[in-house]
C-alpha cells in the first residue's frame with residue numbers, strides 16, 4: 001500500500017455513493033446464512049442480496065479492492081468468504097468458525113479495507129483498523145496478504161510484532177491506518193509509549209479484527225486481549241474468526257462482540273477438517289518413536305513435511321533436528337520454535353515456504369494459521385494437547401483446494417485419543433510401521449548421539465522435556481507419564497541412563513508453552 005497520499009479525490013465520489021447504496025439495499029438479512037440461501041428463492045422474492053454472489057466481482061466492492069483481488073488471483077469466493085463478507089460489509093459484528101485453510105484471512109481483510117474506503121479513510125487519518133494475530137509469523141503472513149489486497153488503496157499499514165527497537169517501532173507505527181499486531185507487543189505500546197499513542201481511543205476505530213480467536217485466549221493471552229479491548233473505542237466493528245469452536249472462543253466473543261452474526265461454515269459437514277485431508281495414526285511404543293520418525297523422513301525425501309514435537313520446551317525439536325541432520329537424510333531439515341530470535345524464525349519460515357521438499361520440525365508456534373505452500377504431510381510425533389490443537393496442526397496441509405495427509409504417533413496407552421478425534425468428526429485410519437523401513441532405521445538416531453558429544457547434551461534435555469510435557473498433559477485419562485519406559489526411552493535417545501526428571505509444580509505450562 002502506498003504510504004501517505006491524500007484523501008480519495010472527487011473521481012471516486014460516484015463509486016462511493018453507489019457502493020454505499022448497494023451495501024445498504026443488498027445486505028443479507030441479519031441472522032441469515034448466505035450459504036443456505038437458494039439463489040432462485042432470492043430472485044422470486046424480488047430482492048437482490050449479496051447472498052447470491054459467488055465471485056468477489058459480484059459484491060459491492062471498490063475498484064481498488066477488486067484490483068487487489070485480481071492481483072492475488074482470488075476470483076471465486078470460498079464458503080467462509082461467501083458466508084461472512086456480506087454481513088461484514090453491512091457493518092455487523094461476525095463470529096465465524098470455518099475449517100483450516102478455508103480462506104478466513106480474506107474474509108476479514110476485504111471488509112476491513114472496504115469499511116475504511118467507504119469511510120473515506122486515508123493516509124492523513126490515524127489508526128482505523130487493527131488485526132490481532134497470535135504469532136509473529138501469522139502476522140507477517142496476514143500483512144503480506146494485506147499488501148497485495150490493498151496495494152491500490154491510499155492507506156498505510158504497519159506490523160507490530162516486537163523483536164525491534166520499541167521506540168523506533170512506536171515512531172514508525174504512529175501514523176499508520178492499519179496495524180497487524182501480536183497482542184503482547186501491542187499492549188506494550190499501549191502501556192509504554194503514551195507519546196506515540198498507537199491506539200487512540202478518542203478516535204473512531206471502525207475495524208477491529210482479531211483472527212485465530214482460540215489461540216488468542218490460549219497461553220496466557222486472555223488478560224492481554226482483555227486489556228487491549230479496553231483501549232478500543234466502544235463504537236467499532238469486530239470480526240472474530242477461528243477454525244475450532246471452543247469455550248475460549250465463546251469467551252473472547254462475549255468480551256469483544258456486539259450482537260454478532262454467528263456463522264459456522266462446516267458445522268453440518270461430516271468432517272471437522274478439510275475433506276481432502278486424510279488422517280492416519282500409528283500405535284507404537286515410545287522407544288520406537290525416533291526410529292519410526294527417521295524411517296518416515298528417509299522414505300519421504302520428495303515430500304514437504306511439518307513434524308510437530310513437544311511444545312513445552314524447544315529441546316525436543318532442537319534434538320531431533322540435530323540428530324537427524326547429523327545422519328544426513330538427503331532432504332533439507334529445518335526447525336522452528338519460539339526461543340529462536342525473531343530474525344531466525346522469519347528466515348526459517350521464509351526458507352520452508354520456498355522449498356519444494358523439506359522437513360520442518362516445529363513446536364506449536366507453527367500450528368495455527370500459517371499458510372505454508374504445498375505441505376503434503378503433517379506428522380505429529382508428540383501428541384497434541386487436545387483435539388483443537390490437532391485440528392490446527394493438521395490444518396497446515398490440505399489448504400484451500402489442495403490435498404494432504406496427516407500422521408499421528410501415539411503409544412498404545414494413548415489410544416483413547418483416537419476416540420476423541422472420532423467424536424469430533426475426524427476419522428483416522430490406523431497404519432502399521434513398515435517393517436523394512438523400521439529395520440533400516442533401527443537405532444540410527446541413538447548412533448548419531450553416541451558419536452557426537454555435542455548432541456548428547458541436547459538429547460538429555462530433550463528427553464526430560466518430553467517426559468515433562470507428557471506429565472503436564474491436561475487429559476490424564478489419555479496421557480500417563482508414569483507408564484513411560486524411561487530406561488528404554490533413554491537408550492533410544494542414545495543415552496546410557498535415563499536423566500532425572502524433576503517433578504513439576506503446576507501452572508507454569510501456559511507460560512512456558514507461550515514462549516516455545
Ligand SMILES: Nc1ncnc2c1ncn2[C@@H]1O[C@H](COP(=O)(O)OP(=O)(O)OP(=O)(O)O)[C@@H](O)[C@H]1O
Nearest residue numbers: 074076077078100101102103104105243369371400
Ligand atoms: N477465494 C480464494 N480463491 C483462491 N485462493 C484462496 C481464496 N481464499 C483464500 N485462498 C487461499 O487459500 C489459502 C488458505 O487461506 P487462509 O490462510 O486465509 O486460510 P485460513 O482459513 O485462515 O486457515 P487457518 O485456519 O489455518 O488460519 C491461502 O493460500 C489463500 O491464498
